[in-house]
Amino acid sequence: MNQSNNFLILTDQSVINESSTESSKNMSPRTAQQLSQLKQDKRVIIMDAALRLFAEKGFHSTSVAEIAKEAKIAKGLIYSYFDSKETILKTITKExxxxxxxxxxxxxxxPIQSDEQIKQLIDALINRVLEKKEFYKLYYSMFLHPHVMEAFEAEMAEAAAKFTAPLLAYFVEKGDEDPESTILFIQATLDGLLFNTLFNPHIFRIEKLKPKLWKLLKKEIS
Amino acid sequence: MNQSNNFLILTDQSVINESSTESSKNMSPRTAQQLSQLKQDKRVIIMDAALRLFAEKGFHSTSVAEIAKEAKIAKGLIYSYFDSKETILKTITKExxxxxxxxxxxxxxxPIQSDEQIKQLIDALINRVLEKKEFYKLYYSMFLHPHVMEAFEAEMAEAAAKFTAPLLAYFVEKGDEDPESTILFIQATLDGLLFNTLFNPHIFRIEKLKPKLWKLLKKEIS
Amino acid sequence: MNQSNNFLILTDQSVINESSTESSKNMSPRTAQQLSQLKQDKRVIIMDAALRLFAEKGFHSTSVAEIAKEAKIAKGLIYSYFDSKETILKTITKExxxxxxxxxxxxxxxPIQSDEQIKQLIDALINRVLEKKEFYKLYYSMFLHPHVMEAFEAEMAEAAAKFTAPLLAYFVEKGDEDPESTILFIQATLDGLLFNTLFNPHIFRIEKLKPKLWKLLKKEIS
Amino acid sequence: MNQSNNFLILTDQSVINESSTESSKNMSPRTAQQLSQLKQDKRVIIMDAALRLFAEKGFHSTSVAEIAKEAKIAKGLIYSYFDSKETILKTITKExxxxxxxxxxxxxxxPIQSDEQIKQLIDALINRVLEKKEFYKLYYSMFLHPHVMEAFEAEMAEAAAKFTAPLLAYFVEKGDEDPESTILFIQATLDGLLFNTLFNPHIFRIEKLKPKLWKLLKKEIS
DNA sequence: CATGAATGAGAGTTCATTCAT
DNA sequence: GATGAATGAACTCTCATTCAT
Incomplete structure (x- = not known):
């Protein structure tokens, strides 16, 4: 229902890959390491398959059977690695x-000390999105159905502050009269660029538009 | 998979009202009586109910039973007006x-002849989105799952040109070196602002950010 | 885990047939009464089919598909009348x-005032069990899996007191030194007779053993 | 459907140990070493674990995975010792x-020659049930779902006669007019007492009721 | 001998759609 | 036109059983 995070603000490192260290007993024909590796591999295979389908068709339109087929495994095996279809989504999201x-x-x-650093930060983010297009498609789609996001709300709020704080400090120091609005405007512009990059790739090339983005940033700042 | 329309570029009247012939034949200004009749129209009641639910919960998470309940009619009656649940979605979208x-x-x-006219155009669009939040939530959500949009691709491509052409002409005349990019950038920025307005309303107020938008437009133009 | 009721002690009338008065609106082509009748009929048909199978095969060995087949309806229809397979069991039990x-x-x-009245009470109970064999098969089987009974524990405890109290009063008045034990012994004997009547019908005829039961009662009393 | 055995009448040694040849070939008194070896025996470990769970949760609600966990072995190993989950049940029952x-x-x-000997027989049986509560819970539960018992019907019918015969002879000699009924009544009473002992332990103490049982026996006999 | 990953049939449940009334 | 009971395919998830290691 209510959600109070900016789109591009994310969780912190304190969230650890909990589910990858377990299941390492020491009495099997397969060595513990082999099994652990196997488990990890399958886990990733399933998540990759699910991400591909979630990104393309959406969570609700993707059946577990389809994920299994995409991952080339049996339907039931998915439940050895994940409690439910929703858990797959949550795990993909968290990771x-x-x-x-x-x-x-x-x-x-x-702390950010120059316009150049902001540019670098944003550039790094854009590259990240380009590298992980499927994940970010999923990411944006989750804003449409806020109940899925509720699980992450706390983490995202925390992370939001971490992202906002240094930018805010920078714009304040620069003498911006309404730094909160400046940040929201920049973030929304980025959302628009990334959204089009992801969902409108045929005619939209973010590379060509970066100069305009830098110009916008510079003008906001000065 | 492939889609080649800008987000805010929409279809025009040349799109024939295939599935709406029963109740909305004449597109001319309606009399008060016609309007009140329209409200009574089961077809409209169903579409309104469906739109509310689709926007809030998503298409796949909304059942026909829920639509019927929201519309306060019997489930079966829906199939007197629409062939299928998907048809409801398509009709809502088309209209x-x-x-x-x-x-x-x-x-x-x-043709656009002044910066002020562009501002008016965009302002009109923003107001339209604010007035019809539910429809535009649905509209953006459909971009995420392109296969639903395939039905509209042709119409939207055609309409896209209609929107792009006059803007393009204006920026060309203004001497913009890369008017296509300018238009894409403006449109993406608008997408970002509207997307946040719709899905991040808690902390996002487009009214406060409009001055920054006008400043951006002016700087793009000059 | 814990259960503290005698086997033959049952709920009281205050439990009303909640689910049979609803769904009687007044605007349908089928009259409200027709529909209500229809609903009631199907509900009973489903419960009868389920009881037959639960009694014969046990709750867990009976699938919803089998119930549907036995009731000669589609699987899905069962869920118009009952929330879940477990709800069917609970409803059957409660009713x-x-x-x-x-x-x-x-x-x-x-209050019980003569040996003859006790005899009548027990005779009535035996006849009830003979008339509703399937239900009492189910009833006894529920003691094997106490978690199913938990839902009824309160009602049964309340009813237990209603059954025990008058008998207790009678045996106390008669000068029984340990009336609680007497009641437990009688009840256990009845359980044994009824259990064999239900599950060992081939060689067990309770009619022939009633004289021995009456003799036992008389000797307990005097 | 049909079953023709009294509840407490059990099979004799003539029942061949089909599925237990691996580890329990010699039925003669075991040495301490043999006993300790038996404890180690995976087959026995599995059966013990399964019995515990079957008695508590029921056959169908117990999964092979749970049995393996309870037995602290791997799931797959169970299938080295038993063909199927049902075979475990049958073997437990048979043994x-x-x-x-x-x-x-x-x-x-x-042959039984005194009332005291009958008392001893019944007392021995009661003690057996108290010592092996879990098995007898399972035993009674199997009567409720006769199709599971079909495999044992022949053996149990044969054994029934062996139990019935000496008792019958005794009651005949005593001059009982309807000795078959007497035996059935005693057996049913015992069933009732044992059933309550097993499934209603909270309020039911068979020890306190034994005097009433002996009194009943004496009165039946004389 | 021992493991637990892997399979797939089948369980309970949901829901778009049909149709007798 | 209007109803909601009825259908059955498809969904998510479980679990007995197999098998490579």
Whole structure:
């Protein structure tokens, strides 16, 4: 129902890959490591297959049978790795957000001190989205059905602050009269560019539009 | 898979009202009686109910039973007016697009001759979206799952040109070196603002950001 | 896990047939009464089919598909009348218990004043079980899987007291040194007789053993 | 559907140990070493685990995975010892019945010659049930779903006669007019007491009711 | 011998659609 | 036109059983 995060604000590193260290007992014909590797591989195969289909068709239009087929495994096996179809979605989301967060982490500890750094931050984000198009398709689609996002609301709110704070500090220092609005405007513009990049790729090339984006940033700042 | 329309470029009246012949034959200004009759029209009641639910919960998560309940009619009656649940979606979309197109029509016949006219065009669009939030939520959500849109692709491509052409002409005349990119950038920015307005309403107020949008337009133009 | 009711102690009349008065609106082509009748009929048909199968094969070994087949309806229709397979079981149980309770009600208001009245009470119960063999098969089988019974524990505890109290009063008055044990012994004997009547019908005829039961009662009393 | 055995009448040694040849070939008194070896025996471990779960949750609600977990072995290993989950049940039943039969064997060769001996027989049986509660829970539960028992029907009919014969002879000699009924009544009473002992333990203490049982027996006899 | 990943049939349940009334 | 009971395909999920290791 209510959601209060910017679109591009993501979770932090404290979310750890919980489900990859378990199941390593020591009494099997297959070595524990083999099994753990196997498990990890299948887990990733399933998540990749599911992501591909979720991104293309949407969560509700994708059946577990289709995921299994896409992953070339039996339907039932999926439930050895995930509790439910919804868990697959949540796991993909969590790991995808963790991943994205790393991009921000690079800029996290040292405060932004120049326009160039903002440009780098945004450029890194754009590249990330281009590298992980399917995940970001899913990411944007999740905003349409907020109940799915509720699970992540806390993490995203926390992360939001981490992203907003340094930018805010920079714009405040620059003497921006309404830095909150500036940030929202920049973020919305980015959303629009990325959204078109993802869902309108035929005629939309973000590379060609970057100069306009930089110009916009510079004008906002000065 | 492939789709080649800008987000805010919509169909025009030349799209024939295939599935709406029963109740909305005449597109001319309606008398008060006609309007009240329209409200009574089961077809409209069903579409309104469906739109509310599709926008809130998504197409696949909305059942025909729920639509019937929301419309306060029997489930079976829906099939007297629509062939299928998907037909309801397509009809809503088609009529919604037609409606939006009328906004553009105001600017259609007389070529754009001033920055102020562009501002008016965009302002009219923003107001249209704010007035019909539910439809535009549905509209954006359909871009995420392109296979639903395939039915409209041709119409939208045609309409896209109609929107693009006058803008293009204006920016060309203004001496813009890359008017196509300018248009894409403006349109993407608008998408970002509207997307956030629709799906992030808690912290996003487009009214406060309009000045920044006008400034951006002016700087793009000059 | 814990259960503290005697086997033959049942719920009281205060449990009303909740699910038979609803769904009587007044605007349908089929009259409301027709529909209500229809609903009631199907409900009973489904419950009868389910009871037959639950009694014979057990709850867990009976599939919803089998119930549908036995009831000669489509699988899905069952879910118009019952939320789940477990709800069918619970409804059958509740209505069956209500029904049995009526037997006790006949003896409820006037305190037991003679051995003959106890004999009549028990005879009525035996006849009830013979008339509703399938229900009582189900009833006894439920003791094997206490978690199903948990839902009825409160009602049964309440009813238990209603059954126990008058008997207890009678045995106390008669000067029985340990009336609680007497009641438990009688009840267990009855359980044994009824259990064999239900599940060992080939060689077990309760009619022939009634004289021994009456003799036992008389000797317990005197 | 049809079943023609009394509840407490069990199979004798003539029932061939089909599925237990691997580990329990010799039925003679076991040495301490043999016993300890038996404990190690995976077959026994699996059966014990399965019995515990079947008794508590029922056959159909117990999964092979749960049995494996309870037995602390791998799921697959179960299928080295048993053909199927149903085979586990049948083997448990068969061996449990064999075991119980030994109680009767003590009284088998020397004909019953006094009321005291009947009391001893019944007391031995009660103690057996109290010692092996889980098995007898399973045993009673199997009567409710006769199709599971079909496999044992022949054996049990044969054993029934062996139990019935000496008792019958005794009651005939005592001058009982309807000794078959007497036996059925005693057996049913015992069923009732044991059933309550097993499934209604909270309020039911067979120890306190034994005097009433002995009194009943004495009165039946005299 | 021992493991648990893998399979796939079948379970309970939902829901778009049909149709007798 | 209007109803909602009825259908059955398709869904998510479970689990007995198999088998490569």
């Amino acid at each position: 995808g957000l963790d991943d994205t967060f790393k991009v921000f982490s690079l800029f996290h500890n040292t | 919604g697009l037609d409606d939006t197109f009328k906004v553009f029509s105001l600017f259609h016949n007389t | 069956g218990l209500d029904d049995t309770f009526k037997v006790f009600s006949l003896f409820h208001n006037t | 449990g019945l064999d075991d119980t039969f030994k109680v009767f064997s003590l009284f088998h060769n020397t």
